[in-house]
Amino acid sequence: MNVFIIGTGLIGGSFALDIQEQYPEAKIFGIDQNSDHLKEAKELGVIHEAVTFDALSDADIVFVAIPVNATLSVLTNVLDAVHDNAVVIDVGSTKQDICEIVKEHPKRRNFLASHPIAGTEFSGPKAAMKGLYQQKTNIICEVEKTAFKLQERALELFSKIGMRIRYMDPISHDKHIAYVSHLSHISSFMLGKTVIEKEKNERDIFDMAGSGFESTVRLAKSSPAMWAPIFEQNKTNVIETLEEYIGNLQKFKELMQENNFQAIYEEMENTNHIKNILNGIR
Amino acid sequence: MNVFIIGTGLIGGSFALDIQEQYPEAKIFGIDQNSDHLKEAKELGVIHEAVTFDALSDADIVFVAIPVNATLSVLTNVLDAVHDNAVVIDVGSTKQDICEIVKEHPKRRNFLASHPIAGTEFSGPKAAMKGLYQQKTNIICEVEKTAFKLQERALELFSKIGMRIRYMDPISHDKHIAYVSHLSHISSFMLGKTVIEKEKNERDIFDMAGSGFESTVRLAKSSPAMWAPIFEQNKTNVIETLEEYIGNLQKFKELMQENNFQAIYEEMENTNHIKNILNGIR
Numbered sequence: 001m002n003v004f005i006i007g008t009g010l011i012g013g014s015f016a017l018d019i020q021e022q023y024p025e026a027k028i029f030g031i032d033q034n035s036d037h038l039k040e041a042k043e044l045g046v047i048h049e050a051v052t053f054d055a056l057s058d059a060d061i062v063f064v065a066i067p068v069n070a071t072l073s074v075l076t077n078v079l080d081a082v083h084d085n086a087v088v089i090d091v092g093s094t095k096q097d098i099c100e101i102v103k104e105h106p107k108r109r110n111f112l113a114s115h116p117i118a119g120t121e122f123s124g125p126k127a128a129m130k131g132l133y134q135q136k137t138n139i140i141c142e143v144e145k146t147a148f149k150l151q152e153r154a155l156e157l158f159s160k161i162g163m164r165i166r167y168m169d170p171i172s173h174d175k176h177i178a179y180v181s182h183l184s185h186i187s188s189f190m191l192g193k194t195v196i197e198k199e200k201n202e203r204d205i206f207d208m209a210g211s212g213f214e215s216t217v218r219l220a221k222s223s224p225a226m227w228a229p230i231f232e233q234n235k236t237n238v239i240e241t242l243e244e245y246i247g248n249l250q251k252f253k254e255l256m257q258e259n260n261f262q263a264i265y266e267e268m269e270n271t272n273h274i275k276n277i278l279n280g281i282r
Numbered sequence: 283m284n285v286f287i288i289g290t291g292l293i294g295g296s297f298a299l300d301i302q303e304q305y306p307e308a309k310i311f312g313i314d315q316n317s318d319h320l321k322e323a324k325e326l327g328v329i330h331e332a333v334t335f336d337a338l339s340d341a342d343i344v345f346v347a348i349p350v351n352a353t354l355s356v357l358t359n360v361l362d363a364v365h366d367n368a369v370v371i372d373v374g375s376t377k378q379d380i381c382e383i384v385k386e387h388p389k390r391r392n393f394l395a396s397h398p399i400a401g402t403e404f405s406g407p408k409a410a411m412k413g414l415y416q417q418k419t420n421i422i423c424e425v426e427k428t429a430f431k432l433q434e435r436a437l438e439l440f441s442k443i444g445m446r447i448r449y450m451d452p453i454s455h456d457k458h459i460a461y462v463s464h465l466s467h468i469s470s471f472m473l474g475k476t477v478i479e480k481e482k483n484e485r486d487i488f489d490m491a492g493s494g495f496e497s498t499v500r501l502a503k504s505s506p507a508m509w510a511p512i513f514e515q516n517k518t519n520v521i522e523t524l525e526e527y528i529g530n531l532q533k534f535k536e537l538m539q540e541n542n543f544q545a546i547y548e549e550m551e552n553t554n555h556i557k558n559i560l561n562g563i564r
Contacts, residue, residue, distance in 0.1 A: 117492040137489050166489050179477045180491040184498040187473050190530040192556040193549065194523065195461045205559050207419050207448050209462040210399040214560055216466040218497050221557045224550035232543045241476065242535045246528055248472040253524045261514045267475065268506035274474040275503045277487050278496055 001026045004051075004059040006078065008032045008041035010119060011091055012065030013128025016046045018161040021130065029055060041125040056081035061089065061153065068092040069229035072101055079107040087150040091116055093177065094233040095141045095170035109147040112154050115139040115173065116163065117181075121221040134162035139177075141170045178237035183245060185219045185227055186238070192220035283308045286333075286341040288360070290314045290323035292401060293373055294347030295410025298328045300443040303412065311337060323407040338363035343371065343435065350374040351511035354383055361389040369432040373398055375459065376515040377423045377452035391429040394436050397421040397455065398445065399463075403503040416444035421459075423452045460519035465527060467501045467509055468520070474502035 003019055005012040008030045016028045030047030032038040038050045053074075056062065059082050064071050071092050078088055079102065089112045090098055102111050118136040120127060138158050143151060158165060168176075195217070199205045205213075231238050255263045285301055287294040290312040298310045312329030314320040320332045335356075338344065341364050346353050353374050360370055361384065371394045372380055384393050400418040402409060420440050425433060440447060450458075477499070481487045487495075513520050537545045 117490060119492065119494070121494075136492070139490065164489075176481065176486050176490050179480050180487055180495050183476065184473065184495045186531070186534060187469055188498055189550050189553050190527060190534055191466065191469050192553040193530050194465065194527045196553065196556065196559070198461050198523075198526065199458065204458055205462055207446075208399060208421065208458050209559075210401065210418070212401070212403075212501050213462050213466045215497050215500050216470055217556055217560070219494050220550075220553050221560070222550070222554075224547045224554065227550060228543050228547040231538060231546060232541075235538055235541075239535055239538055241480075242531060242538075244480065245472060245476045246531050246535070248475050249468070249524060249528050249531070252468060252472055253521055253528070256513060256517055256521055256524075259514075259517075261510050264513055265506045265510040268471050268502075268504070268509060271471050271474040271478065271502050272504075272506065274478065274499055277478070277491075278499065278503070 002029060002058050002060045003027070004029045004031060004056060004062040005047060006031045006062060006064045006074070007066035007070075008037055008046060008125050008128075009065065010123050010127035010132075011116070012063050013041060013044075013046040013125045014118075014130070014132035015063050015065065015091075015161075016041075017128055017130045018133060019157065020045075022157070022160040029059070031055075037125050041128075044125055044128070046125050046128050053077065053081060057083055059083075059086050061087055061157070064088065064090040064092075067226050067229045068094050068098065068233050071098055072233075075102060075111075076105055079105050079110060082107070082110060084110070085150075086110055087112055087146070087154050089114055089154055093181065093230045095139075095173045097233045099142055099170045108145055110150060112143070112146045112150065113141040113170065114154075114158075115141075115177070121218055123223040123226065131162070133158075136163055137166055138163040139166050139168050139173055141168055141173055143167055174234050175237050178234055178241045182230060182234055182238050183241040185222060186231075186242060187245065188217050188219035189222075192217040284311060284340050284342045285309070286311045286313060286338060286344040287329060288313045288344065288346045288356070289348035289352075290319055290329055290407050290410075291347065292405050292409040292414075293398070294345050295323060295326075295328040295407045296400075296412070296414035297345050297347065297373075297443075298323075299410055299412045300415060301439065302327075304439070304442040311341070313337075319407050323410075326407055326410070328407050328410050335359065335363060339365055341365075341368050343369055343439070346370065346372040346374075349508050349511045350376050350380065350515050353380055354515075357384060357393075358387055361387050361392060364389070364392060366392070367432075368392055369394055369428070369436050371396055371436055375463065375512045377421075377455045379515045381424055381452045390427055392432060394425070394428045394432065395423040395452065396436075396440075397423075397459070403500055405505040405508065413444070415440075418445055419448050420445040421448050421450050421455055423450055423455055425449055456516050457519050460516055460523045464512060464516055464520050465523040467504060468513075468524060469527065470499050470501035471504075474499040 028047045116138045323329045398420045
C-alpha cells in the first residue's frame with residue numbers, strides 16, 4: 001500500500017507514524033513545499049521517501065494535511081493525478097469550501113472529507129507523534145459521495161489507529177466547529193496580545209503568571225499560516241461566535257460596573273456546568 | 283509550632299500538607315465555616331485537629347486562605363486574637379483592600395500579605411496536594427510593615443516548601459495580576475458560557491471539542507465563591523483589562539469583516555511570541 005502524505009507536519013506526520021505501525025507493509029511517501037520539513041520528516045522516519053506531485057499516480061491513499069487555503073489550491077490537481085482506485089482524504093478544519101470545490105470533479109467519489117479533532121499547538125514534522133489520534137473523533141462529511149469501497153478502506157484505517165467516527169454535513173460542521181475550536185483560538189490569541197501589550201516588562205509576566213494563564217493562552221502559540229486561512233474560510237460563522245463572545249464579555253463588564261456581584265456569581269455558577277462537558281471530552 | 287489554617291481548601295490544605303512534611307513537629311489546626319470540609323480535612327490528614335476562632339491564641343503561624351471578602355471580614359479579629367509573637371499570613375488574590383483594612387491595626391506588624399501564584403481549578407480539602415508550591419512564586423506586599431523576626435519565620439517556611447519570593451506594592455500587584463490571572467478567568471468563563479448557550483445539544487460539544495477547547499475553558503470550572511469577591515475587590519483594574527481585551531477582539535472581528543486576513547496573520551504572528559514568555563513560566 002502506497003500512502004502519500006501531502007504536508008509532513010503535526011497532522012500528516014502523526015498519520016504517517018500510526019500507519020507505519022498498523023500497516024508495516026505500507027510505504028510512506030511525503031510531499032511538502034517546505035524542503036527543510038521534507039528532509040526532516042525523512043530523517044525522523046516520519047516518511048520513507050520524499051517525492052513530488054508527479055509521483056501521485058502511484059498512490060493508494062493520499063492525506064492532504066496542509067493549510068486549508070493550500071488544500072483549496074491543490075485538491076483538484078491531486079484528484080486529477082491519482083488512479084481510479086485511490087482515496088484522497090483531506091483533514092482540514094473547515095469543510096464547506098473544500099467540499100464545494102470538488103463537488104463537480106469527475107473523481108469526486110475518490111475523495112473523503114474529514115476533520116480529525118486532534119492536535120497540539122505545535123507544528124512541523126518534529127511535532128508529529130504516535131498515538132495522537134487514539135480515542136479522538138474524526139468528523140466525516142458527505143460520506144455518501146465517496147465510493148463505498150474507498151470509504152471502507154479509509155474507515156478501516158481510522159479504526160486501526162483508534163479513532164471514533166462521527167458523520168456530519170459540511171455546513172453543520174463549520175458552524176459547530178467555529179464555537180468549539182475556532183473561537184477558542186481567537187480568545188487565546190487576543191488574551192495573549194492584551195497581556196503582552198500591557199506588560200512591557202516580560203519579567204512581570206514570568207513571575208506573576210501561573211498555570212491558569214498558561215492554559216488559557218496555550219493556543220496563542222498556534223501557527224498563523226494554518227489559522228488565518230481557517231478564519232477566512234469560516235468567516236461568517238467565526239464572526240457570529242465572536243459577536244456572541246464579545247456580547248457576553250460586555251455584559252460581564254456591565255454587571256461589574258453596576259456592582260452586581262451576585263449576578264457575576266450566578267454567571268460563573270451556571271458556567272461551572274462545563275465540568276461535566278469537559279469530563280465527556282476526556 | 284502551632285500552625286492554624288483558616289480555610290482548609292485547596293490553598294490552605296496544600297500549605298498544611300507541605301508544612302507537615304517540612305516541620306514534622308508542627309501541629310496543624312484547621313478552622314473552616316464549612317463543617318463538612320473541616321471533617322474531611324481531618325479525615326484526609328490535612329489537619330490534625332479541628333478548632334474554632336477561640337483557639338487562635340495558641341497560634342504561632344496563621345494562614346488565612348478563604349475567599350477575599352471573608353478575609354476582609356475576619357482579618358482584624360484574627361489579629362486581635364493572636365499572641366504578640368504570632369505571624370498571620372493571608373494568601374488572597376487581591377492585596378490592596380486587604381492591606382488597607384489592617385493598616386492601622388495595633389498588630390499590623392504581626393501580619394504578612396502574600397499571594398502564592400499556585401492553584402488548580404478545583405477546590406475543597408480533596409483538592410489539597412503536596413508540592414503545589416514547589417518552584418512557584420509567592421508575591422509579598424509591604425514586607426517592611428511586618429516585624430523582622432516574623433518575616434524571617436514566614437520566609438523560611440516559604441523557602442522550605444520550595445517557593446520563590448517576589449516583593450511588590452499592593453497597588454502594582456492588583457494591577458498586574460488583573461492581566462495575568464483575573465482576565466484569564468473571565469475569558470474562560472465567558473468562552474464556556476458562549477459555547478454552552480449555543481450548543482444546546484451537549485453531545486455535539488463532547489464529540490467536536492478537542493484539547494484546545496478544554497485548555498481554554500479549564501478555568502471556567504473555578505469556584506464562583508472565590509472569584510466573585512476577587513473581581514469585586516479588583517473591580518477597577520479588571521474592568522480596564524476587560525475593556526482592552528474586548529477592544530482587541532473587536533478589532534480582530536473588524537479585520538475579518540474587511541477581509542484583511544494578512545493583518546489577521548500578523549496579529550497572530552506577533553502574539554506567537556508568547557511561546558518565550560510561557561517557557562519563562564515553566
